[in-house]
Amino acid sequence: MGAAVEKSLHEIGNGVFAYTQLPGSWGWSNAGLITDGAESLLVDTLFDEKITAEMLATMRRATPAAKRIDRVVNTHGNGDHCYGNSLVADAQIIGTVGCLEDLRESPASRNRLLMRAGRVVRALGPAARVIGRVLDAVGIHKLSHLAEASELALPLFEQFDFSCETVLPNRTFRDELKLKVGDKEVVLMELGPAHTSGDAVVWIPGDKTLFTGDILFKDAHPVVWQGPVSNWITGLHQLLQMDIETIVPGHGPLTDKSGLREILHYLEVLSGEARKRYNAGMTVEEAIIDIRLSEFDRWLDAERMYTNVHTLYRDFRGDNTQPDVLAMFAGMSRMRKRMRKHN
Numbered sequence: 536m537g538a539a540v541e542k543s544l545h546e547i548g549n550g551v552f553a554y555t556q557l558p559g560s561w562g563w564s565n566a567g568l569i570t571d572g573a574e575s576l577l578v579d580t581l582f583d584e585k586i587t588a589e590m591l592a593t594m595r596r597a598t599p600a601a602k603r604i605d606r607v608v609n610t611h612g613n614g615d616h617c618y619g620n621s622l623v624a625d626a627q628i629i630g631t632v633g634c635l636e637d638l639r640e641s642p643a644s645r646n647r648l649l650m651r652a653g654r655v656v657r658a659l660g661p662a663a664r665v666i667g668r669v670l671d672a673v674g675i676h677k678l679s680h681l682a683e684a685s686e687l688a689l690p691l692f693e694q695f696d697f698s699c700e701t702v703l704p705n706r707t708f709r710d711e712l713k714l715k716v717g718d719k720e721v722v723l724m725e726l727g728p729a730h731t732s733g734d735a736v737v738w739i740p741g742d743k744t745l746f747t748g749d750i751l752f753k754d755a756h757p758v759v760w761q762g763p764v765s766n767w768i769t770g771l772h773q774l775l776q777m778d779i780e781t782i783v784p785g786h787g788p789l790t791d792k793s794g795l796r797e798i799l800h801y802l803e804v805l806s807g808e809a810r811k812r813y814n815a816g817m818t819v820e821e822a823i824i825d826i827r828l829s830e831f832d833r834w835l836d837a838e839r840m841y842t843n844v845h846t847l848y849r850d851f852r853g854d855n856t857q858p859d860v861l862a863m864f865a866g867m868s869r870m871r872k873r874m875r876k877h878n
């Protein structure tokens with residue numbers, strides 16, 4: 536069983552709502568609803584059908600405009616923002632080209648298979664470690680990675696049901712897309728690649744409100760899967776220039792521009808720390824063990840630093856290949872264990 540999750544719908548005002556699942560650790564994302572008159576635009580679905588249905592029911596109780604969801608925006612292609620799409624499959628579902636590609640690469644069925652494989656490996660116990668070491672010796676690391684990744688991922692993700700069919704966006708865009716919801720102007724702006732290969736934010740200029748997707752994690756370490764980190768930093772500077780008062784992050788409580796400044800500071804500090812060690816010739820694994828981010832100690836999910844430093848090292852090398860997600864989860868699992876030992 537995971538920790539308790541507090542789910543709530545917040546009326547931001549003027550027909551705009553935010554749905555939060557706090558504190559917002561792995562898989563527990565936020566979403567939004569933008570309405571004007573009878574028209575509606577849903578910003579993201581959730582990690583499975585059950586929690587998405589629960590959210591839609593809450594929205595329907597709050598406003599008649601939620602009875603029929605006309606359009607959906609997926610801010611990016613991670614499952615915790617898209618796997619509930621099957622419940623709104625009749626709607627126009629909008630995402631960046633990168634969002635579509637990421638989701639096509641990692642549909643819910645893939646998570647389901649990985650979870651099943653993880654449970655098999657867990658049941659094998661010490662035998663899996665022995666076989667893993669034999670395979671490692673001939674350069675096949677998948678089993679070791681799966682065994683380690685499962686220790687972190689199974690308890691986190693067993694709370695979700697990945698049996699849903701993955702419904703992909705049916706309308707894509709690049710850079711920017713302007714929409715009207717009733718008379719309300721809504722601007723979708725692509726800032727990625729950063730967190731993933733196609734991150735978009737949803738801005739309502741008239742209401743000074745921004746839904747960031749996972750360009751912003753509040754009170755948690757962000758996870759930089761794709762990078763380059765410099766792109767994410769540029770995007771945050773761009774958002775800080777805009778006329779915005781209320782910000783709905785991808786995970787964590789509602790905030791304002793201070794939330795953007797915090798994550799900007801984190802990315803700048805971590806980039807500097809990683810760069811120093813890269814220039815000094817440290818390996819990425821040595822750098823991860825050496826870096827201390829004590830000023831962010833109160834933030835959730837500190838193990839994400841593992842993935843973030845790997846992404847920074849790829850940035851420094853000018854390597855824009857995709858991250859090995861299984862290897863990253865294995866490394867984050869090791870890091871979480873190490874942190875437990877030190878605390």
Ligand SMILES: [Zn+2]
Pocket residue numbers: 562564613615616749785786
């Ligand atoms: Zn997310």
